[in-house]
Amino acid sequence: MLTTLKLAENMLLGLIPLTIGNLTKLTGLDLSLNPLSGCIPSQIGNLKQLGYLIFIDNQLTGSIPPRLNNLTHLKLFEIGYNKLTGDLLENLCFSGLLTRFAAADNNLTGPIPKSLRNCSSLYRVRLERNQLLGNISEDFGIYPSLDYIDLSHNNFYGELSKNWGKCHNLTSLKMSNNKISGKIPSELVGATQLSVLDLSSNHPVGEIPLKLGRLVSLFNLKLDDNYLLGNIPLELSKLSNLEHLNLAANDLSGSIRRELGDYLKLLDLNLSNNRFGESIPIEIGQINTLQSLDLGNNLLIGKIPQQIGELQRLETLNLSHNEFFGSMPSSFNKMVSLTSVDVSYNQLEGPLPDIKAFQEAPFEALKGNKGLCGNVTGLKACLTKLNNGDVEKKGKKVMSLTILLVFGILFHLLMVLGIFMAFRKKVRNTKNKPSRVNHDNVFAIWSYDGKMVYENIIEVTENFSAKYCVGGGGYGTVYRADLPNGQVVAVKKLHATLDDDWANLKGFTSEIRALTEIRHHNIVKLYGYCSHPRHSFLVYEFLEGGSLGKVLSMDDDVVVFDWIKRVNSVKYVAHISDFGTARFMNLNSSNWTSFAGTFGYAAPELAYTMEVNEKCDVYSFGVLALEVIMGKHPGDLISSLSSSSSSSSTSTAQGIFLKDVLDQRLPPPRNQVAEQVVVVAKLAFACLHTTPLSRPTMQQVATILSKQRLTLQNQFYTITLAQLFDINCSSS
Known part of the structure; x- marks a missing residue:
């Protein structure tokens, strides 16, 4: 009487014979690691005394026959690494004897069998890489004997249950690449034997629980590609056995x-x-x-x-x-x-x-x-590297030059101080020399005479020849200037104002002075400025990378400028010096000004009020943010939305999907990055509100970009522009 049939690791080909169902006394059947094809015969359901059924790594197709629900004495049921489809068996653990259940790497769908929830005998479960669906907090129970479970790469949703902490013998918990949400329960610390915890590529929020530091057996902790906030808990430093840490x-x-x-x-x-x-x-x-x-x-x-x-x-x-x-x-x-x-x-x-x-x-x-x-x-x-003799000679030369430089600077300072104390009279302005405001040296930050800098810039740019032009805007034209000392600067030559009124330059000078003192790696350094009847200009740090518009216009650079970099660019507005410095204010005329900003970025109210305030900068930021994610200036889109009435504008926006507006040269953003792109787009439209008082402040902009996390209620591909028009950050 045959009770056990083990034919694993042979070269058996073809179909499993239907007559295998006649071996009714079988208690064990193992056909693993054979290139068997076709379906699992439903006749196997006749083998009611089977204690283990193992079909691992075959080439079996089709669904699991429902007649296998008759196998109520199964302790081992392993069908992984095949091409099976359909649902799992409903009565899989009907008698409560099942200890090993493996169905990994198939195309199984549907829910987790209800009999599995109360299957306290389970020791090892492998269901990864299928398309199983269910609420993870409801479909699984407490398993006191469970040692290993892998539910990764499925479609489970819901919050992680506290009951996993009651599985006191659990050593490996893997649930990556699902749709699990909520906070990571600190009760997981109850699973004191846990050595592997993988919750990566899900949707958990909040901070990393401090109590995870008590899981001293952990050697693999993977929490990457989630929505976790805060810092790494100090308590995690107690995980002395950790070998792999991915956050x-x-x-x-x-x-x-x-x-x-x-x-x-x-x-x-x-x-x-x-x-x-x-x-x-x-x-x-x-x-x-x-x-x-x-x-x-x-x-x-x-x-x-x-x-x-x-x-x-x-x-x-x-x-x-x-x-x-x-x-x-x-x-x-x-x-x-x-x-x-x-x-x-x-x-x-x-x-x-x-x-x-x-x-x-x-x-x-x-x-x-x-x-x-x-x-x-x-x-x-x-x-080329210098040899020792050259280094020694160079060192002596540098020392000598340093001593001479120090004495020269001291002599220069004493001379300037003497002249200042002796004469104290106003310096005569001429049209052949750069003007000074309140006798200040506008290039004092460079520690040498402003006249010399002025003359150097005129000389190296050949009186602002077009061949040195690298950009421009409504406020001025930008030139590259290679100074004699080897320093490269960007010179923004200002367009003449409508009234050419430079008499009231004191307020502007104060603002320029403040800008020259800024030290921040995300702000382009302003070295100084020069006011002259012929040429007036600002002198900035020169950046080799070019403008944002240049990067977005070149297809080769666009691929490198991916969605993460674009979101970060909006977040930190890296190396942006201004939006056109549109305000050369006459001190006797409040905030009224002749328009000097870059067209296409200026707020629409400037066309009829000409009053410049913070809300104008907010609008400009909104245009810039849209340009970054669209890959081009959003003028046409803004015009189409603003030209309609309020109701028809909303109707127009409902017919436009966000995915169709984004830069089509990049693949669509996914997961966490997609949600950040939505935040940027939503914030951009808030900044473009036609009513200035309804726009957020720049402080609110910064706060939202740095802290706000958005859980998409709809699939990214279904989001319309109309859904982005409501963001709670307006100010009065």
């Missing part, structure tokens, strides 16, 4: 905890695509086991610590899209294990480290920096 693609902020250096077993650390700021803690360099470090797409600043070069086992390093500056640490020359590196889009300069990972890195991993050099296609070659 990427959330909204985490603050500084990176130096306590991460206590993870002495950590192999992979991924904190990318968050809003971490400040510098990299040097303690990261203590994690000698680290093989992969990804800090890309954050707000990190400062120099890259030398200690990072002490990570001798590091294989991949991503520091891209931050604000790191200075040269690459010399310690990087010792990172012989490094195989992949990305330091693009920072402010780094100087030679590349002399190791294979950098010398053979693609240009895309190095581009967008201030002045990296090396023997890599796309980078400038570095200057």
Whole structure:
């Protein structure tokens, strides 16, 4: 009498014979790891004494026969890695004996069987990579014997149940790539044996629970691609067995905890695509086991610590899209294990480290920096290194020049002070010399005479020849000026005002003085200005990257300027100096002005009131925000919406989908990025409100962009412009 049939790992071909249903005394059937095809015979439902049924890694198709519900004594039911479709068996755990249930990597659909909720005998469950559907908080119960469960890559929704913390023997909980929402329950700490927790690519919100730090057995923690806020809890530093930590693609902020250096077993650390700021803690360099470090797409600043070069086992390093500056640490020359590196889009300069990972890195991993050099296609070659004798001679020469410079400056200051004390009279204005306001040297920030700077600029631009023009607007034309000292500046030559009234320049001068004192990495540096009857101009830091319009107009650059970068550009309005400095106010005329802003960005009320205030800047910001996500100036869209009456405008907007308005050269945004794009679009339309008082303030704009998280009530593809017109940030 045959009771067990094990034919696993053979080369059996063809269909499973229907006559197998005649072996009614079978208690075990294992046909795994054979290239069997066709459907599971319904006759297997006749084998009512079966205790285990295993069809792993075959090529079976079709649905699971309902007659298999007769197998009420099953302890093992494993049908993973096939091509099965349809629903799971309803009476799968009818008798409460099932311990192992594996149906991973099929195309199964439908709900979780109700019999599974109270199946307290379960020890191991694998249902990943199917299309199963259900409320995760209702379809599963408490499993005191459960050791492993993987529900990843399905369509489960709802909030994570506190009951998982009552599964005291659970070592692995995997639920990635579903639609789970709500907060991560702190009660998970009850699953004290948990070593793997993977909740990535879902929709949980709130902060990372502090109590997760009590799960001392954790060696793999994946919470990436969610909506988590706040900083990394200090309590997580107690997870001394952690080997893999992935918190990427959330909204985490603050500084990176130096306590991460206590993870002495950590192999992979991924904190990318968050809003971490400040510098990299040097303690990261203590994690000698680290093989992969990804800090890309954050707000990190400062120099890259030398200690990072002490990570001798590091294989991949991503520091891209931050604000790191200075040269690459010399310690990087010792990172012989490094195989992949990305330091693009920072402010780094100087030679590349002399190791294979950098010398053979693609240009895309190095581009967008201030002045990296090396023997890599796309980078400038570095200057030839000096020998020791040259260095010594150069050092003496620099010292001599420094001494002379110091004495020269002191002499110059004493001379200026003497002249000032002796004469104290107004400097005579002529048409051949730059004018001064209140006897101040308008280029004093450069520590030398404004007349000299003026003459240098006129000379190097050949009296503002068109060949040096790099841009312009309603307020002025911008020229590139390569000064004799090697410095490159952007000179914005102002258009003449309608009344050419520069007599009341005191208020404007005060504003310019304030701008010259600003020190911020996201603000273009204003060096100074010059007022002259022939030429009046502002002198700015010169940025090689070009204008936003230039980037958006070039198809090759558009792909690099992806949705994350566009959202971040709107959030931080990086290197934007003004929207046209539209206000040259006469001190005796309140805020009334001759229009000087860039057309297409100016608020519509300026056409009839000519009164400039903060709400005009808010409108300009709204235009800019739309331009960034549309990939072109939104003038036509704004005109079509504003030209209609209020009711017909809403009707027009209801017929326009957001997805059709966005830059069609990029693939549509997805998941978290899509929600951020919706926030930007919604805020942009609020800033474009036809009633100025209904627009938000710039402070509210900044707050919303930095803090607001939006859970889409509808599918991204169904959102219309009309649904974006309501945002609660107006001011009175």
